[in-house]
Amino acid sequence: MPFDSITTYAIIKELNSKLKGSKVSKIYMPTKYEVVLHTFDGDKQMLLINAGSSTPRVHFIEDYNASMNEPYGFCMLLRKYLSGAVITDIEGYEFDRIIKIRFESINLLGEYQNLTLTAEIMGRNSNLILIDDESGKIIDSIKHIRPDNPLMREVIPKIDYEYPTKDRLNPLDFNEFVAADNIKSNAGRTLKSALMSTFNGISPIIFSEITSVLDIDNNAGVNELSKEDIENIIKRIREYFSGLDERLKYNLYRKDGNNKDYVCIDISSYEDMEKMTFDTPSKMIDTYYHDIDRLNRLKVVYKDVYNLINRSLAREQHKLELRRKDLEKAEGSEKYNIKGQLLLSNLHLIKKGDKSITVQNFFKEPYEDITISLNPALSPSENANKYFKKYTKLENSKKHLEKLIKDGEENVYFLESQSLYLERAKTYPEVEDIKSVMEELGYIKKKKKKHNLKKVKKLKFTTSDGYEIYVGRNSLDNDYLTRKFAFKTDLWVHTKDIPSSHVIIRTNNGTYSNEALELACKLCVYYSKAKNSSNVPVDYAYIKYVKKPSGMKEGKVIYTNNETVEVTLSEDDIKMIDKLSS
Known part of the structure; x- marks a missing residue:
């Protein structure tokens, strides 16, 4: 609206x-x-x-x-x-x-x-x-307007203020004959369009509500209406607005758990939607725009963080793709070792100046002939050494690439996690925590300082049978929950190979209910990148089996002795968690 x-x-x-x-x-x-x-x-x-x-x-x-x-x-x-x-x-x-x-x-x-x-x-x-x-x-x-069209209004300092040019009528105080003439002058348009051109600032849904009792189609052409129809419409508009103060109700309409519209009167065509009524228009509007404003303001204030994460993620993904292609090439290193070995075994058959030699490949069963290219400027032993050097270079390259790929995968996982946490962030301090982690790891240029883990404002849920479940909102929260807050007998829950929040079930000396595990797994998927996916694998293990090796990035851990379940969130699950999280 x-x-x-x-x-x-x-x-x-x-x-x-x-x-x-x-x-x-x-x-x-x-x-x-x-x-x-x-x-x-x-x-x-x-x-x-x-x-x-x-x-x-x-x-x-x-x-x-x-x-x-x-x-x-x-x-x-x-x-x-x-x-x-x-x-x-x-x-x-x-x-x-x-x-x-x-x-x-x-x-x-x-x-x-x-x-x-x-x-x-x-x-x-x-x-x-x-x-x-x-x-x-x-x-x-707040905006300076210097229009190219001379008929448009100019808004700049030191000139006379003029109201926006309007020839429409005030529905609280208008002349009925003028209103009728204005409606008739829109003969080529629909009634809805004619009414909006005649009266100030009224939206289509309001006119539909006003005229609904007249049994007149708002989409009918003005030229299809009789003089009596137009008189009845004008009479209805005057009657409606004369009692506007009594009609005011501040309604927020919702559908499928989402805000759909807000309006200051009852709307009969919205009867199939959930209606929330407020005691002031400000509370209605503030509620409607709360989440929209939160995201817009966070993105404006922290646009450098958003842009940095997106750029860094795209760069790391590109580098990872190139290194995987290089590794595929390096995987063929063994063929150069074989060629070198075959040349050594057949040195007596090679003469300097030969461009190739065909020998039996005894590394394959059954044996088969193989033709090996030679550099005629090199001796037979030098040609063999050339293949050994290429083999050694590719083998060393494989080890280096494997390390780079592992580091790259960790970097991508970390940046995807930060992107997820930014999408879920609701307050400035949450984004500041994410920014702090990025600074520590050198993604944001700033003087490095040691960030001590501290108690954070974690999300807490309680099951009907009394088990407490905690959810991290970002990397710092996750590290605190897993490394400092949880006991060894508590249960740790995380989506398998997918960025998500760390979820902790506070167990009773290692025991927990099926309800607690089910809710924890659902929360884990809800606060992950796979929220809208089906059959999401979720791992869970006791905290004593969850470790963070030295040098591993914030929020990243390794674990053993885990079990895995698959989780698909239904619409009811999402609505339930939305309600619990609010």
């Missing part, structure tokens, strides 16, 4: 009830097009204003990590003008997707100054603009 005019109307009501008279204490910008205002009036509030093209909106938020703030120029400007300012009013404009937050501040000369921060929540044209009320001029905006 886009942030439509009904949502805007509801947010303005909430902001007026909570922000009037409060003072701006802090201003941050977590990303290029997001502003967070901290206000205080007995109670602390945090207001998010997002003017990005993908998820524009305005609402209160529960938490914000200020340490991740970026020093954007627009943030510095807002701090200059609005720090310490008092919020005097919050207004809309013609029931459009515009929110005007009015401030009274004191300028550098000690004089009172009235300012308006205008949020235009209009998809890719969204913007956040600071305006001087006395002059009506733009001080600055």
